[in-house]
Amino acid sequence: xxxxxxxxxxxxxxxxxxxxxxxxxxxxxxxxxxxxxxxxxxxxxxxxxxxxxxxxxxxxxxxxxxxxxxxxxxxxxxxx
Numbered sequence: 001x002x003x004x005x006x007x008x009x010x011x012x013x014x015x016x017x018x019x020x021x022x023x024x025x026x027x028x029x030x031x032x033x034x035x036x037x038x039x040x041x042x043x044x045x046x047x048x049x050x051x052x053x054x055x056x057x058x059x060x061x062x063x064x065x066x067x068x069x070x071x072x073x074x075x076x077x078x079x080x
Contacts, residue, residue, distance in 0.1 A: 010046055
């Protein structure tokens, strides 16, 4: 039983990117939430498996929805 391999791949990618970020930025010992930027990177890395293609926001589109063109694409109040 257990989770499908796609779910596990997302989970392991989250963990790996989080460990790299913690090591690179030398965070103090504690519990942290994965940044929206890293969470979106995990999603981007897995889109091909779903047959999806990610496009890039134009400055006009980014301004319209109120986010930076390079992400993260969720409002600050949004919690994953």
